Amino acid sequence: MPAPTVGATSSxxxxxxxxxxxxxxxxxxxxxxxxxxxxAEVSRLEEQIAESRKYYNNIAKLIxxxxxxxxxxxxxxxxxxxxxxxxxxxxxxxxxxxxxxxAENEKIIAAWLKERCxxxxxxxxxxxxxxxxxxxxxxxxxxxxxxxxxxxHMPGEDxxxxxxxxxKNIIEAVVEAGDDETLRSEFIEKFxxxxxxxxxxxxxxxxxxxxxxxxxxxxxxxxxxLSACDAAxxxxxxxxxxxxxxxxxxxxxxxxxxxxxxAQDAWLAVLQNNISExxxxxxxRIMVHNIEPWFSRPELLMDFLTDSYNVGGATSLLxxxxxxxxxxxxxxxxxxxxxxxxxxxxxxxxHSKHRxxxxxxxxxxxxxxxxxxxxxxxxxxxxxxxxxxAPPAAIVVIVPFIYNLLKTHPTCTLMLHRVVRDEETKAxxxxxxxxxxxxxxxxxxxxxxxxxxxxxxxxxxQHHYHPNxxxxxxxxxxxxxxxxxxxxxxxxxxxxxxVQAELGTEEKPMKRIPVIEYHIPKRIxxxxxxxxxxxxxxxxxxxxxxxxxxx
Numbered sequence: 001m002p003a004p005t006v007g008a009t010s011s012x013x014x015x016x017x018x019x020x021x022x023x024x025x026x027x028x029x030x031x032x033x034x035x036x037x038x039x040a041e042v043s044r045l046e047e048q049i050a051e052s053r054k055y056y057n058n059i060a061k062l063i064x065x066x067x068x069x070x071x072x073x074x075x076x077x078x079x080x081x082x083x084x085x086x087x088x089x090x091x092x093x094x095x096x097x098x099x100x101x102x103a104e105n106e107k108i109i110a111a112w113l114k115e116r117c118x119x120x121x122x123x124x125x126x127x128x129x130x131x132x133x134x135x136x137x138x139x140x141x142x143x144x145x146x147x148x149x150x151x152x153h154m155p156g157e158d159x160x161x162x163x164x165x166x167x168k169n170i171i172e173a174v175v176e177a178g179d180d181e182t183l184r185s186e187f188i189e190k191f192x193x194x195x196x197x198x199x200x201x202x203x204x205x206x207x208x209x210x211x212x213x214x215x216x217x218x219x220x221x222x223x224x225x226l227s228a229c230d231a232a233x234x235x236x237x238x239x240x241x242x243x244x245x246x247x248x249x250x251x252x253x254x255x256x257x258x259x260x261x262x263a264q265d266a267w268l269a270v271l272q273n274n275i276s277e278x279x280x281x282x283x284x285r286i287m288v289h290n291i292e293p294w295f296s297r298p299e300l301l302m303d304f305l306t307d308s309y310n311v312g313g314a315t316s317l318l319x320x321x322x323x324x325x326x327x328x329x330x331x332x333x334x335x336x337x338x339x340x341x342x343x344x345x346x347x348x349x350x351h352s353k354h355r356x357x358x359x360x361x362x363x364x365x366x367x368x369x370x371x372x373x374x375x376x377x378x379x380x381x382x383x384x385x386x387x388x389x390a391p392p393a394a395i396v397v398i399v400p401f402i403y404n405l406l407k408t409h410p411t412c413t414l415m416l417h418r419v420v421r422d423e424e425t426k427a428x429x430x431x432x433x434x435x436x437x438x439x440x441x442x443x444x445x446x447x448x449x450x451x452x453x454x455x456x457x458x459x460x461x462q463h464h465y466h467p468n469x470x471x472x473x474x475x476x477x478x479x480x481x482x483x484x485x486x487x488x489x490x491x492x493x494x495x496x497x498x499v500q501a502e503l504g505t506e507e508k509p510m511k512r513i514p515v516i517e518y519h520i521p522k523r524i525x526x527x528x529x530x531x532x533x534x535x536x537x538x539x540x541x542x543x544x545x546x547x548x549x550x551x
Contacts, residue, residue, distance in 0.1 A: 038065075039078060046082050050089065053109070059086060059116045063123065072126035077138050080127070083120050084142045091117075091149045121146060121166050128173035128183075136183045143170050144191060144243070151244040158246055162201040171205040175221050184221070188228045195243035197253050199229055203262035210269035216276050223279060226266055227286055232293035233259060263294040271304045277315070284308055284318035288325060298330050309340060316344055317354045320361045338375060341365060342445040345382045350394035356491040359397055363487055366405060373411040377453075378445035380405055380412065381438050384457035392466045393493040399458065399472050400485035407484060415455050416476065468498065 045062055048055035065079045090096055090113060098110045124146075127139040147166055151158040161167060170187070177183045191198045206222055214222070233239075239254045252258040271283065283291065287305075292298055305326065308319035320341075326332035341362070349355060366379060380402050387398045406413055438453040461473035475482075 038076075042079055042082050046086055049086055056109070056113070059083070059113075062086070063116065063119055066120075066123050068123045068126050072123070072130040072135075073132075075123070075127050075131055075135055075139075077135060080124065080139065080142055084145055087117055087120060087146065088149045091153050094153070097154055121169070125166070125169040125173060128170065129176065133180060133182050136177075136180070137186055140170065140183065140187060143167075148244055152246055158244070158250075162197075163204065167201060168205055168208075171202065172209070175209060175218060175225075184225065188225065191243065192225075193228070193230055195241055196239050196259070197242045197244060197247040197250075200253055200259055200262055202229070203259075203266045207262070207266040207269045210266065210273055213274055216274075216279070219270060219273055219275055219279060222266075222270055223282065226263070226270065227290050229263075231290075232263070257296060260294050260296050264296060264300070267291055267294060268300060271301075280308060280311075281315060281318055284315065284322065287319075287322040292322065292325060298326060299332065302326060302332060306334070312344075313348070314352055314354055316340070317349070317352065317358050320358070324361065324365065338365075339444055342378060342382065343443060345379070345386060347386060347389060350386055350390040355394060355397075359401060359487060359491060363401065363404070367408065369408060371409070372446060373409055374446050374448075374451050376405055376409045377412050377415060377450040378448045380415070380455065381448070381450035381453055382440075382445075384455050385438075385440060387461060388457050391495070392464075392469050392498065393495060395461060395464070395469045396472050396493050397487065397490045399461070399475065400487060400490055402455070402458070403475060403480070403482075404484050404487070407480060412451065415451070415453065466498075 042062065042065070045055075045058040049058050062079055062083050065076055066083070067074060067076050067079075087096075096110055096113050096117060098107050121143070124139045124143050128136055128143070131139070143166055147161055147170075150161045150166075154161075157165075174184055174187050192202050193199065202225070206226060210219070210222055233256050235256055237256055239248075242248055242253070247253045275283070287301075292301065295301060301322065305319050305323045309316050309323050311319075323332070323334065323337075327334055327337065344358070349358060352358070362379075366376060383398050383402060387395050390398065406416070436453050436456075437449045439448050442448045455476065458473055458476045462470055462477065464470045464473065
C-alpha cells in the first residue's frame with residue numbers, strides 16, 4: 001500500500017486547524033448559552049425537590065455542581081444560593097428533625113438529609129477560606145442564614161450550632177483570612193456589632209481560639225476583632241437586637257454579667273498568649289477605654305499591668321493609666337508605685353511621643369496634698385535637672401508643672417530661696433559656693449535629700465537660647481499670684497509648632513541687633529600669607545588653621 005505524500009498530509013492538517021477556529025463573539029455566545037443552561041438546570045432541580053421527596057437525590061447533584069470537590073477557588077455561587085433555599089425550606093418543614101415516634105424510613109431520610117446539609121456547610125466553609133473576596137462575602141451571608149434556620153427550627157441545636165458547628169468554622173475562617181480585611185469588617189459591622197447574640201458567641205469562639213499558642217499575626221487579628229466590638233453594656237442595658245429570635249429565651253444572652261464574663265475571658269486569653277512588644281503597647285493604649293470596662297473583676301488584669309509597668313521605657317508609661325485605675329478603684333496594693341514612677345523620669349522620657357500622656361497622669365498622681373514633701377521635692381528636682389538638656393517643647397511643660405507643685409505643696413517653696421542668717425556661713429558660701437546635696441543616683445525619691453537642695457536649674461533656664469523658654473522660666477522668680485497653670489495649654493508644644501508660630505507672626509522690629517560674623521576671612525584652611533597682609537596672619541580663621549595641618 002503506497003504511503004501518503006507529505007504535501008497531502010500538511011494540507012489536511014491546515015484544513016482541520018482552520019475549521020477548529022471559532023470567533024471570540026461566537027465563543028462568548030456559547031458561554032452565555034452554557035450559563036443559561038446551567039441556571040435552568042439548577043432551577044429545575046430545585047423545583048423538583050420542592051415538589052416531592054422522590055427528587056431528594058437532586059440535592060446530591062446540586063452539591064456536586066458547587067465545584068468545590070478539589071478546591072473552592074471557583075465555586076458556582078448560583079448553586080450555593082439555590083442549596084441555601086432548599087435546606088432552609090427543609091429545615092423549616094422539620095424534614096431534618098428526627099423524632100422517636102417516626103418510622104424507620106423517615107429516620108433514614110432525615111439522617112441522609114443531615115449528612116447532605118453537613119456537606120453543604122463544609123463546602124461553604126471551604127469557600128470562606130479559599131475563594132476570592134466576592135465569593136467569601138456571599139458565603140458568609142449564606143452561612144449566617146443557615147445558622148439562623150437551624151437555631152430557629154431545630155430543637156436542641158440552638159446552642160450547638162453556635163458553639164461547635166458552623167459558626168465556629170465562620171470565626172476560624174474570618175481569623176485565618178489574613179490580609180482579607182473586607183471579610184473581617186463585613187462580619188464585624190454586619191453581624192457582630194449589629195446583633196448581641198452574634199457578639200456574645202464571637203467572644204466565646206475568640207476565647208477558645210486564644211487558649212492555644214498563636215502566631216503574632218493571628219493575635220493581631222483577634223485584638224482588632226475584640227476592640228472593634230461595641231463598648232461594654234451598662235448595668236441597665238436591655239438586650240433587644242438578636243439575629244436569632246429564639247435567643248431572647250436564653251437567660252445568658254439577656255444578662256449583662258454574662259456578656260461581660262465572655263468578653264473578659266476572651267481578653268484574658270489574648271493577654272496571656274505570646275503577645276509581642278508592639279501588641280503589648282497596643283493593648284495598653286486601649287486598656288482603660290476598651291478593655292477594663294468589660295471586666296467584672298479588673299483585678300485579673302493586675303499581673304499583666306504590673307509586668308508591663310516593670311518593663312521600662314514607653315511600655316511603663318502606657319501601663320501607668322491602667323495600673324492607677326486599679327489602685328484608685330480596686331485598692332490594688334502597689335507599695336513601690338512612686339519609686340517606679342520616679343525611675344521613669346529619664347532623658348528619653350522628654351523626647352518620647354508619650355510625653356504629654358505621662359505628664360497628664362503624673363499631674364494626677366502628685367495632686368494629693370497628703371504626699372510627703374520630700375517625695376514632691378525629689379520629683380521637682382529630678383524634672384528641673386532633666387530640663388537642662390531637654391528640648392524646648394518639654395521645658396515649657398516642666399516649668400508650669402513645677403509651679404503647680406509648689407502651689408499645692410507650699411512646704412517645698414524653701415527650695416526657691418533660703419535665707420542664711422549666719423554671716424560667717426553666708427560669706428563662706430559667697431566665696432566658695434556649695435555642693436548640691438541632691439543625690440541624683442538614689443532610686444528612692446524619699447531619700448534623695450532634694451528638700452535640702454534648690455531649684456538652681458530653673459534660674460539657669462532663664463538664660464535659655466529660646467526666648468519662649470526663658471520667658472516662662474522667669475515665672476519662678478516672680479510673685480506666685482497665679483493660682484495654677486493649665487497644663488493642657490503647654491502639652492502640645494512641638495518644634496514644628498514653635499517654628500510655625502514664629503513664621504506666622506508679622507515681622508517685628510528687633511530690640512537688639514544679633515551678634516553675627518561680620519568680617520569675611522581671607523583664609524580658613526591654608527597658612528599661606530598674601531603679600532598685602534604684610535606677612536602677618538591676622539585674619540579670622542587662624543585658630544582653625546592652628547588646630548589642624550592642611551596641605
